[in-house]
Amino acid sequence: MVDLPDAATCYGLLAKMALIRRFEEEAGRQYQRAKAGGFLHLAIGEEATIVGVVAAMRDEDYLIGTYRTHGHAIARGTDPKHVMAELFGRVDGTSGGRGGSMHIFDAEHRFMGGYGIVGGNLPIAAGLALGSDYKGEDAVTVCMFGDGASNAGNFGETMNLAALWSLPILFLVENNLYGMGTSVERHSAQTDLSKKAEGYGIQGQRIDGMDVLAVREAVAEGIRLAREERRPTMIEAFTYRYRGHSAADPEVYRQREEVEAWQEKDPIEGFARRCVEAGVLGEREVREVRAKADEAVTAAVEFADASPEPPLDTLYESLYVLDSAAGWYAVDERSPEPHRGEREDEMPEAARELAEAGAAYAGQPDGPRPNPALDGDAELGSQPEVAGEREEGEG
Amino acid sequence: MATLRMREALRDAMAEEMRRDEAVFVIGEDVGVFQGAFKVTEGLLEEFGERRVRDTPISENTIVGVGVGAAMAGLRPVVELMTVNFALLALDQIINHAAAIPYMFNGQARVPMVVRMPGGGGHQLGPTHSHSFEALFLQVPGLLVACPSTPADGKALLKAAIRDDNPVIFIEHETLYGQRGEVPDDGDVTLRFGEAAVRREGGDVTIVGILKMARVAEEAARVLSHEHGVEAEVIDPRTLRPLDLDTILESVRKTNRAVIVEEGWPHGGVGANLATLIAEQAFDHLDAPVQRVTGADVHMPYSRRLEQAAIPHEEHVVRAALAALEGSL
Numbered sequence A: 001m002v003d004l005p006d007a008a009t010c011y012g013l014l015a016k017m018a019l020i021r022r023f024e025e026e027a028g029r030q031y032q033r034a035k036a037g038g039f040l041h042l043a044i045g046e047e048a049t050i051v052g053v054v055a056a057m058r059d060e061d062y063l064i065g066t067y068r069t070h071g072h073a074i075a076r077g078t079d080p081k082h083v084m085a086e087l088f089g090r091v092d093g094t095s096g097g098r099g100g101s102m103h104i105f106d107a108e109h110r111f112m113g114g115y116g117i118v119g120g121n122l123p124i125a126a127g128l129a130l131g132s133d134y135k136g137e138d139a140v141t142v143c144m145f146g147d148g149a150s151n152a153g154n155f156g157e158t159m160n161l162a163a164l165w166s167l168p169i170l171f172l173v174e175n176n177l178y179g180m181g182t183s184v185e186r187h188s189a190q191t192d193l194s195k196k197a198e199g200y201g202i203q204g205q206r207i208d209g210m211d212v213l214a215v216r217e218a219v220a221e222g223i224r225l226a227r228e229e230r231r232p233t234m235i236e237a238f239t240y241r242y243r244g245h246s247a248a249d250p251e252v253y254r255q256r257e258e259v260e261a262w263q264e265k266d267p268i269e270g271f272a273r274r275c276v277e278a279g280v281l282g283e284r285e286v287r288e289v290r291a292k293a294d295e296a297v298t299a300a301v302e303f304a305d306a307s308p309e310p311p312l313d314t315l316y317e318s319l320y321v322l323d324s325a326a327g328w329y330a331v332d333e334r335s336p337e338p339h340r341g342e343r344e345d346e347m348p349e350a351a352r353e354l355a356e357a358g359a360a361y362a363g364q365p366d367g368p369r370p371n372p373a374l375d376g377d378a379e380l381g382s383q384p385e386v387a388g389e390r391e392e393g394e395g
Numbered sequence B: 001m002a003t004l005r006m007r008e009a010l011r012d013a014m015a016e017e018m019r020r021d022e023a024v025f026v027i028g029e030d031v032g033v034f035q036g037a038f039k040v041t042e043g044l045l046e047e048f049g050e051r052r053v054r055d056t057p058i059s060e061n062t063i064v065g066v067g068v069g070a071a072m073a074g075l076r077p078v079v080e081l082m083t084v085n086f087a088l089l090a091l092d093q094i095i096n097h098a099a100a101i102p103y104m105f106n107g108q109a110r111v112p113m114v115v116r117m118p119g120g121g122g123h124q125l126g127p128t129h130s131h132s133f134e135a136l137f138l139q140v141p142g143l144l145v146a147c148p149s150t151p152a153d154g155k156a157l158l159k160a161a162i163r164d165d166n167p168v169i170f171i172e173h174e175t176l177y178g179q180r181g182e183v184p185d186d187g188d189v190t191l192r193f194g195e196a197a198v199r200r201e202g203g204d205v206t207i208v209g210i211l212k213m214a215r216v217a218e219e220a221a222r223v224l225s226h227e228h229g230v231e232a233e234v235i236d237p238r239t240l241r242p243l244d245l246d247t248i249l250e251s252v253r254k255t256n257r258a259v260i261v262e263e264g265w266p267h268g269g270v271g272a273n274l275a276t277l278i279a280e281q282a283f284d285h286l287d288a289p290v291q292r293v294t295g296a297d298v299h300m301p302y303s304r305r306l307e308q309a310a311i312p313h314e315e316h317v318v319r320a321a322l323a324a325l326e327g328s329l
Helices: A007-032 A047-055 A070-076 A080-087 A121-134 A147-151 A153-164 A212-229 A256-264 A267-277 A283-306 A344-356 A384-390 B006-020 B044-052 B060-072 B084-099 B134-138 B151-163 B212-228 B245-255 B270-285 B304-310 B314-324
Strands: A062-064 A141-146 A169-175 A204-208 A233-238 B002-005 B024-028 B053-055 B076-080 B114-119 B144-146 B168-173 B180-183 B197-200 B205-209 B232-236 B239-241 B258-261 B291-293
Touching: A007 A047, A007 A070, A007 A080, A007 A212, A007 A267, A007 A283, A047 A070, A047 A169, A047 A212, A047 A267, A062 A121, A070 A080, A080 A283, A121 A141, A121 A153, A121 A169, A121 B060, A121 B084, A141 A147, A141 A212, A147 A153, A147 A169, A153 A169, A153 B060, A169 A212, A204 A212, A212 A233, A212 A267, A267 A283, B002 B006, B002 B151, B006 B024, B006 B044, B006 B076, B006 B151, B006 B180, B024 B044, B024 B060, B044 B053, B060 B076, B060 B084, B084 B114, B114 B151, B134 B144, B134 B168, B134 B239, B134 B270, B144 B151, B151 B168, B151 B180, B197 B212, B205 B212, B205 B245, B205 B314, B212 B232, B212 B258, B212 B314, B232 B245, B245 B258, B245 B270, B258 B270, B258 B314, B270 B291, B291 B314
Parallel strands: A062 A141, A141 A169, A169 A233, A204 A233, B024 B053, B024 B076, B076 B114, B114 B168, B144 B168, B205 B232, B205 B258, B258 B291
Antiparallel strands: B002 B180, B144 B239, B197 B232
């Protein structure tokens, strides 16, 4: 077991984990209240992996993740207010309400996203690492992905390229034992994922992802190898999500006992107990950490609630970098008689009309939300796993 | 002015931009030692070295994804996909990532990347090496789409694409690589996207053609003039996003007839899109339905005879123009 660091460090690690836990619990609640829409993938139970990784990173390092990354952004320093506002689809969200839960992004803290396509972030991570290397910079890219992504074609392609080009990158598999509802034994012929990239020249190791100090130590060494020796490696962190894959997962693929057994190893409870037993932190400090997390999350919800809906005339914003070299404006805005929605100065009106016509839900914040669980049969009936995901309720 | 082949003009564009900006680099399958499957990157490795001219494994989605990440980190990658067909393996990175990232992250990230890819038929390469996918990329918001037909345009558009902060799909035509043309010597000549070229003026019918079909349209216009006394106006849009619809509409309002020529498949094609735009915005000026000349609605056959039958030729364009003029000659 890794020795406990000093009190301030322990306090910081505990505080981040507690904040993420509280945030995710509240996000789940807000989803049930229909304040947050779409899919909601919670990382409750995975806090030690998230916080341990980030604790080993420098400010200039890049972090890139999956669609389960509210906590990753918060760990990097993003204010939970902006993450909650993104879940609410508001202008003060990390992506101004364009990305949602699956696409959190914070350039300032070098949290490079939030990606909804499994494995889609791997090549991009290699590109970020190439960017640092090309510019002669010291930054390392930490690429996090799930056990399911290790089966995607991008996995092999990216491992090969990272090793071939000696990129400053560390791969970290958050192995929570399931790719959605399919267990590792049922989705990967090689169940020791740490060995899965060895053939490409990427050495791997398995660690306890429920132990924040073990994660921090292993990741620090992985980052050192990437930074100093230009040697990409992979860490497989065993962790577990207490909630379902998304917010409405019936969880037919696992037993309640399995969830409870993992909850016994809770990363936050376990770490807090250890700190108190060792006399590094007092009970009072542990209570304080929880109280501060409550406070921050309550403030985040209030902030998100007060943040305005995105104005309809921003529908086309950020689609293109305007006035760039090629001289782009809009599809055919040069036309004197444009058709609807394609002339820049008419876009706001067109967008409003579209929204009012029901093309988007943005215009009716307080109106009835479509219930895909009830209405989805026609569209989604042949895809029960997707329909299941969209049902409301505890996941 | 110098007389250059298309492949040389494109190479010069990359070389000049690489000299101008350290952030520009070239990445792709066999772009370095092999000097490009179509020799477009000839000489670049020698001048710029392996750091800036990077041979890759055969991993299209990851090659483009690396370009996306590098662009987000502040570089200006020029990605070469060996052919348009192989871009299908990279559509996830092109559409879900390169095109979406600036928007879905609300402008916090930019993707100043060019993805070059040659396409088109004519070399008997069969069903998997002869596609024309202009329409596929045209459909995606967030992308710019260039399709040059002359060496001068190729060079100027590629330089503009490299300097631009948006992701650009740069479509080249395999049979145009060896075509020669006058190219300005000035290294600062770029071409703004969304400016069509009027290749030939005429008052009887407007013919719009892209890539190789811009050349075919010009040939057809000569035949129409010599053999039928019809003066066609030939327009090469040069970029499809943005599209210079003004120039096209202005011409249609003058000629009252339009023919659109492309090599791609007919359904949901460039011509289908443009015909709709013309119908929406110049319907009252049309004296005949807009005519489309497209590639055949089949997978490109290998047999030279069948392949040539599947690609539009000047006689198809002439026939379409005469059909548009039926009753008025």
